[in-house]
Amino acid sequence: MSCLRRNALATTSYWMISRLPSLSSTSMEPSEKDADKSLARSWRPARSLASSRHVVNHGVGEDVIQGFREAATEFFRMPEEAKLKYYSIDHNKPFRIFSGSLTSHNDGNDIRYWRDCLKLRCYPVERLMHQWPSQPEMFREHLAKYAVAVQELARRFLRLIAEGLGFDNHDFFEGDLSGGETLMNVNYYPRCPDPSLTMGIRPHSDRHLLTILSQGEVSGLQAKYRGRWIRVQPIHNAFVINFGLQMEIVTNGLLPSVEHRAVTNSAKARMSVASLITPKMDCRVGPAPAMLDEKTNPPKFKDFVCSEFTEAYEAAAGNREAVLDFFKIHHTQNPACVNQQFNMH
Numbered sequence: 458m459s460c461l462r463r464n465a466l467a468t469t470s471y472w473m474i475s476r477l478p479s480l481s482s483t484s485m486e487p488s489e490k491d492a493d494k495s496l497a498r499s500w501r502p503a504r505s506l507a508s509s510r511h512v513v514n515h516g517v518g519e520d521v522i523q524g525f526r527e528a529a530t531e532f533f534r535m536p537e538e539a540k541l542k543y544y545s546i547d548h549n550k551p552f553r554i555f556s557g558s559l560t561s562h563n564d565g566n567d568i569r570y571w572r573d574c575l576k577l578r579c580y581p582v583e584r585l586m587h588q589w590p591s592q593p594e595m596f597r598e599h600l601a602k603y604a605v606a607v608q609e610l611a612r613r614f615l616r617l618i619a620e621g622l623g624f625d626n627h628d629f630f631e632g633d634l635s636g637g638e639t640l641m642n643v644n645y646y647p648r649c650p651d652p653s654l655t656m657g658i659r660p661h662s663d664r665h666l667l668t669i670l671s672q673g674e675v676s677g678l679q680a681k682y683r684g685r686w687i688r689v690q691p692i693h694n695a696f697v698i699n700f701g702l703q704m705e706i707v708t709n710g711l712l713p714s715v716e717h718r719a720v721t722n723s724a725k726a727r728m729s730v731a732s733l734i735t736p737k738m739d740c741r742v743g744p745a746p747a748m749l750d751e752k753t754n755p756p757k758f759k760d761f762v763c764s765e766f767t768e769a770y771e772a773a774a775g776n777r778e779a780v781l782d783f784f785k786i787h788h789t790q791n792p793a794c795v796n797q798q799f800n801m802h
């Protein structure tokens with residue numbers, strides 16, 4: 458296991474992938490392997506988020522990204538009556554719209570949120586697409602193409618992460634650990650007359666393994682870095698890759714989830730599309746055995762069933778420290794005993 462690689466991966470949990478001059482989603486030439494090598498080479502630490510490094514060769518065509526972004530924009534443009542039937546605060550709905558905060562939990566603060574969110578389950582496509590809205594026309598078709606392409610990208614990323622972590626098994630994240638239904642937040646932030654009074658999304662860490670975010674062209678995303686909020690400047694056709702809390706736990710804290718938020722702006726509306734790669738609800742999640750060493754790196758977190766995590770996340774309103782606290786091991790137990798519980802697959 459190369460310590461250097463681990464350190465490189467650990468330095469920041471934010472990467473941006475910019476457009477691919479040489480590859481498109483339809484033409485994976487010269488070969489997927491070469492594209493992966495190129496991705497792997499670019500897994501270097503960002504010196505700071507202010508000078509984010511960009512990873513090229515993500516392989517998702519501009520037509521696929523823009524096609525879905527346009528269809529989603531059309532969706533938000535539909536008359537209120539057409540959208541109202543989807544409005545729901547029921548988390549079990551496969552497709553719904555809601556307004557405002559990230560979780561249903563009220564954290565007692567007085568912040569107002571200007572966000573409409575279209576929340577849906579987007580992968581596996583064949584199983585879920587009949588639940589998506591049939592209007593606007595082509596919405597389903599564009600979403601299906603986007604969801605498949607982003608899922609493939611996530612799969613490649615997870616392999617690279619496993620490789621970068623030095624795992625013998627590069628398929629470590631395959632199967633139940635990343636095989637839950639992929640969720641998608643399509644966030645629409647209207648133009649806001651006074652951004653000092655409203656937020657887009659509160660500060661939070663994403664709950665799952667990995668988020669692949671298309672920001673669009675309008676800035677608004679901010680990430681916490683050394684205690685300060687740094688703007689993540691959008692890049693045309695780029696994805697922001699964001700490690701979630703469960704990645705932080707699986708890697709025993711080596712790849713920390715990034716706290717981020719979205720602010721509103723008075724000049725332009727903004728739309729972002731976040732695809733959240735998640736474990737199966739009944740999957741046991743905990744620090745990967747390959748990450749642990751009884752003496753030097755005992756487990757920092759207990760394992761849990763993914764559905765328990767959802768409850769903790771809601772209760773902590775997405776706050777990184779508060780969520781992690783639910784699962785932290787305060788080392789009164791013998792780490793050797795705890796070790797035996799971790800069986801990820």
Ligand SMILES: O=C(O)CCC(=O)C(=O)O
Pocket residue numbers: 642644657658663670672677678717718719728729731
């Ligand atoms: O709008 C953004 O850039 C961030 C969205 C986000 O953090 C989320 O959907 O979890």
Ligand SMILES: [Fe+2]
Pocket residue numbers: 661662663717731
């Ligand atoms: Fe997020």
